[in-house]
Amino acid sequence: MDALKIIEKLAEKARKESVPQSDVSPMVMHEINALQRTESGVLPLEFFAGISAVAASIITILSISAWQYIVNPLIQFIAPLQEMPLWK
Amino acid sequence: METDLNNIRACIDGDNEAYRRLVQKYETQIARLMWRFTRDRTECERLVQDVFVGAYLSLKSYRGQGPFLHWLKRIGTRTGYRFWKEQDKTRQVLQLEDFDTIEKSKQEEFDSAKAAEILHYLFARLPRADRLVLTLMYFEECSSEEIARRTGWSRVAVKMRVSRARKKLKNIAEKEKLQEKLEWMH
Incomplete structure (x- = not known):
């Protein structure tokens, strides 16, 4: 008998x-309940992330105007030299 | 079918009890399928659990075009295939300790569990994809069309794979002298 025929017979029996049953x-x-709890735990995290993003954007808007007044501190070393006469 | 759809709709609306009813209705069939992927009771339970949790998570994608059981079996097939993939990584080789003693078994002693065990052992020697098509074909009596549906492979690819896998299986069976060992089956 062909090996594949035997396998078919085995499969028929198998x-x-x-099958062991269990509920x-x-x-x-x-x-599923644990997954749902994890999902609901993510919500407050998203909420705080949102609040932080809003706060960060307010600070950014305010700092844009302040940015214009910022002067490079190194300029203080260079600026007087430009005006100082080299000899009298 | 209608009851299933009602339960699915209720479940999507947040009624977990509806899903419990679905699990209880189909766990026997899914356990039977997953038993083809592992013969370890604990592993099998874990796989059945994975199938139902996976199905729950993608429940919204079920369109209700076919029976819910077919959809579950598709998830089950993919879960089982993934399980074999993990097993291959850890290189767990299936052993059938008493394979050599089969010839001593008589027809009366040779029960269906033994037959399934031998097939499981023989299929485990094949590459994963070959093993899958043969498992579905021999154990689940799936046609190539059904195998294609469950695996997501094309029908032509499935047919080719089945033909090659059967050749490989024949070689393995001959190497193991299956014909001699199961002579009484003739």
Whole structure:
């Protein structure tokens, strides 16, 4: 008999095998509930991230006007020299 | 079918009890499928659990075009295939300790579990994809069209793979002297 024929016979027998049964629904529901809790835990994090982003943009807007008055501190070393006469 | 759709809609609306009903309705069929991927009871339970959690997470993508069980079996097939992939990484080689003693078994002693165990052992020697098509074909009696649907591969690719896998399986069976060991089956 061909090897594949034997395999087919084995498969025919194997399909009748009784599979161990167990109720997985409590475990599935537990995992789903845990996932939902994690998802709801993410919300406050997003909320605080949003608040921080708003605060950061307010500070940015305010600092734009202040930026115009900022002078390079090194200019103080160079500026007097330009005006100082080299000899009298 | 209608009840399933009602339960799915209720579940999407946040009724977890509806999903529990679906799990309880289909866990036997899914456990039967996952048993083809592992013969370890604990692993099998974990896989069944993974299938239902995965299905829950993508429940919104179920369009209701086919039976819910078919959709679950598709997820199950992919979960099982992923499981084999993980096993390949850890290089867990399946052992059938009493393979050599098969010939001593008589037809009466040779039960369906033993037959399934031998097939599982033989299929495990094949590359993952070959193993999958043969598992679906021999254990689940899937046509190449159904295999293509479950795996997401094209029908032509499945047909080619089945043909090659069967040749490889034949070689393995001959190497293991399966014909001699199961002579009484003739």
